[in-house]
Amino acid sequence: MIMAGPWLRHLILAVALVGAVVSPAAAQSSASEGVPDAAPPSAASAAPGVPSSTADHSQFEELAGPFKNAQEVNQACLSCHNTGPEQLHGTIHFTWTWPPASVGEPAGGDAELLGMRHVANGFFLSTPSNIDACTSCHIAGTRFDDPAMFDASSEPVAPVDCLTCHEPTGQWALANFHEGGAACSMCHDERLRGKTPEVEDLAAAAQSVGPTTRASCGACHFNADGGPGVKHGDLNPDLANPAATLDVHMAAAPDGAGFTCGTCHTTKDHAIAGSRYAGGPGESPERPALEGPAASCQGCHSANPHKQLANGERLDRHIDRVACETCHIPSIARGETATRVLWDWSTVGKLGRDRKPMVQKDKDGHIAYATEKGNLTVASEVRPTLIWSNGRLDLRHPGDPLPEPAATDADAGDAAGGDKGVDLKAIAAAFADAPWIASYEGDASSPQSRIAPVKVMYSVVPVDAENRRLAAVKFSGRSGDALWNRFNWKSAVGAGMEAAGVPFSGDVAFAKVRQMIPVNHTVAPADQALDCGACHASDGLLAGLPGGFLPGRDGFALLNWAGLAILAATLASVLLHGVLRFGFGIFYGGPRHG
Numbered sequence: 001m002i003m004a005g006p007w008l009r010h011l012i013l014a015v016a017l018v019g020a021v022v023s024p025a026a027a028q029s030s031a032s033e034g035v036p037d038a039a040p041p042s043a044a045s046a047a048p049g050v051p052s053s054t055a056d057h058s059q060f061e062e063l064a065g066p067f068k069n070a071q072e073v074n075q076a077c078l079s080c081h082n083t084g085p086e087q088l089h090g091t092i093h094f095t096w097t098w099p100p101a102s103v104g105e106p107a108g109g110d111a112e113l114l115g116m117r118h119v120a121n122g123f124f125l126s127t128p129s130n131i132d133a134c135t136s137c138h139i140a141g142t143r144f145d146d147p148a149m150f151d152a153s154s155e156p157v158a159p160v161d162c163l164t165c166h167e168p169t170g171q172w173a174l175a176n177f178h179e180g181g182a183a184c185s186m187c188h189d190e191r192l193r194g195k196t197p198e199v200e201d202l203a204a205a206a207q208s209v210g211p212t213t214r215a216s217c218g219a220c221h222f223n224a225d226g227g228p229g230v231k232h233g234d235l236n237p238d239l240a241n242p243a244a245t246l247d248v249h250m251a252a253a254p255d256g257a258g259f260t261c262g263t264c265h266t267t268k269d270h271a272i273a274g275s276r277y278a279g280g281p282g283e284s285p286e287r288p289a290l291e292g293p294a295a296s297c298q299g300c301h302s303a304n305p306h307k308q309l310a311n312g313e314r315l316d317r318h319i320d321r322v323a324c325e326t327c328h329i330p331s332i333a334r335g336e337t338a339t340r341v342l343w344d345w346s347t348v349g350k351l352g353r354d355r356k357p358m359v360q361k362d363k364d365g366h367i368a369y370a371t372e373k374g375n376l377t378v379a380s381e382v383r384p385t386l387i388w389s390n391g392r393l394d395l396r397h398p399g400d401p402l403p404e405p406a407a408t409d410a411d412a413g414d415a416a417g418g419d420k421g422v423d424l425k426a427i428a429a430a431f432a433d434a435p436w437i438a439s440y441e442g443d444a445s446s447p448q449s450r451i452a453p454v455k456v457m458y459s460v461v462p463v464d465a466e467n468r469r470l471a472a473v474k475f476s477g478r479s480g481d482a483l484w485n486r487f488n489w490k491s492a493v494g495a496g497m498e499a500a501g502v503p504f505s506g507d508v509a510f511a512k513v514r515q516m517i518p519v520n521h522t523v524a525p526a527d528q529a530l531d532c533g534a535c536h537a538s539d540g541l542l543a544g545l546p547g548g549f550l551p552g553r554d555g556f557a558l559l560n561w562a563g564l565a566i567l568a569a570t571l572a573s574v575l576l577h578g579v580l581r582f583g584f585g586i587f588y589g590g591p592r593h594g
Helices: 006-016 024-033 070-078 084-088 128-137 171-179 202-207 214-221 312-316 324-328 424-430 489-500 557-588
Strands: 339-344 359-361 367-370 374-379 385-389 393-395 436-440 450-464 508-518
Touching: 070 084, 070 202, 128 171, 128 489, 171 214, 324 450, 339 424, 385 436, 424 450, 450 489, 489 508
Parallel strands: 339 450, 436 508
Antiparallel strands: 339 374, 359 367, 367 374, 385 450, 393 436, 450 508
16 A cells, blocks of 8 residues: 655645745744733833942942952841841752752751752762862852751851852852862863952952842853853853844843843842742743743743734644743754763773873864863754653652663763764764653643753763662862872762762762753744744654644544545546536537626
């Protein structure tokens, strides 16, 4: 039996949609001709010449200095903002734990502990074994190695550093990182020359404080897990001053909306909206995003955001099945900064000819190997992976056992590309059977689930050879157990597992893992949104997504042939009618009617 090919499905779909003559891309580009959705109240700017804040900190005598150190600056801040520490102590930015704490109570309670202090990842693997290095990025503004200091209900408790978030240039936070003395490799893949960032005039910094900015938030979030764009493909230094083609919300007016991070991630009592652990793409569109635990598109754009477009009603029918970001973030790492897609820890330790740590770069100048970090692969213009998501994350912790691999955990280096370029399909194929250490729940049958975009990170990580437990690793410090001191995996994993409170057999193996990272930023202009053909095709972006029936992708052979038969019969009837009319006209020598 001859099966109906893609051409047949396309023909039937074309006949069914013959009335829809306006392409989605063209229709979406006409959005500016209609009345735009209302901007959020926090995006409104003050009248020209009128300060946006009710306090001018440059006029406060308490901030005039002189100050001997950062601690004195913070004491000056807290002389007025005296409830600030109490508020911050209950937030995820302080505890690095989810669920957040109530005032005077430890974070998490009886719930499973999430947050960067507790979960495993494919970047720096785990925090418990590297607290003294990781806390260089803590809002305390200083490093500490006692985990009890995260808990405001115990003593001593870590301080809070106001200027980490409220100094507008982000230089205060960067200076704190470097003054803390953490290993350079925690943030840099190679040793850099030159001066480290410093804040020379403490009084000027204190008097410059104000609301958070893209630069102050980005000092941490643009460089998460090892450098610019390493973790997030949609959050990197390109967003400090983006073009509208990169992010239509954060670009400056008139081309963009001029948002800062705080426009969507609003704050109440220092608790910031928009955690990956709360909310999801299936949240009710009527629910105001700026008043709840998660900032969402629907809070500003309503339940029918395409109403001004010619084919808006048809596009709005997608809202209950497709997250806004799916169409409006066509790719990530679209700017100058690439994003890391593969990290192979198993190759750590190779030295240069001088017996010192080295780096190797690919043809584009990106670091492809570093002695301290192993093989690294980055990519630009990455299409997000589309999944069914209800917003709930399934996460692994250090010490959690991985399932036995369906295929061997072989070297991932061949998929990395090297000088041949990055082959993301080859990387995905090499990790097809790898377990997930972070993934979203959801499926087509769930009303709360939506098709949503994620970045997939591929990693080769150390595990306990005896039971395949995810390993915690001690990377840096003065101890000989630290990986970057002697490159001894057994010692580094032994010290890390002890810090994490997990037993260790003494033998190390390596395993491939994958993790999903949400994609919510770098929203493109409407005319760059995905068109229908990107998904409604047999080889489209949703070709491998299970569940549901998608016109253009899915079909039934019998139904296709039935449709073709009806179409053929219709065309034959029209043709026969025309031939008969023409023949009778000739036979009778003129028209038969009238």
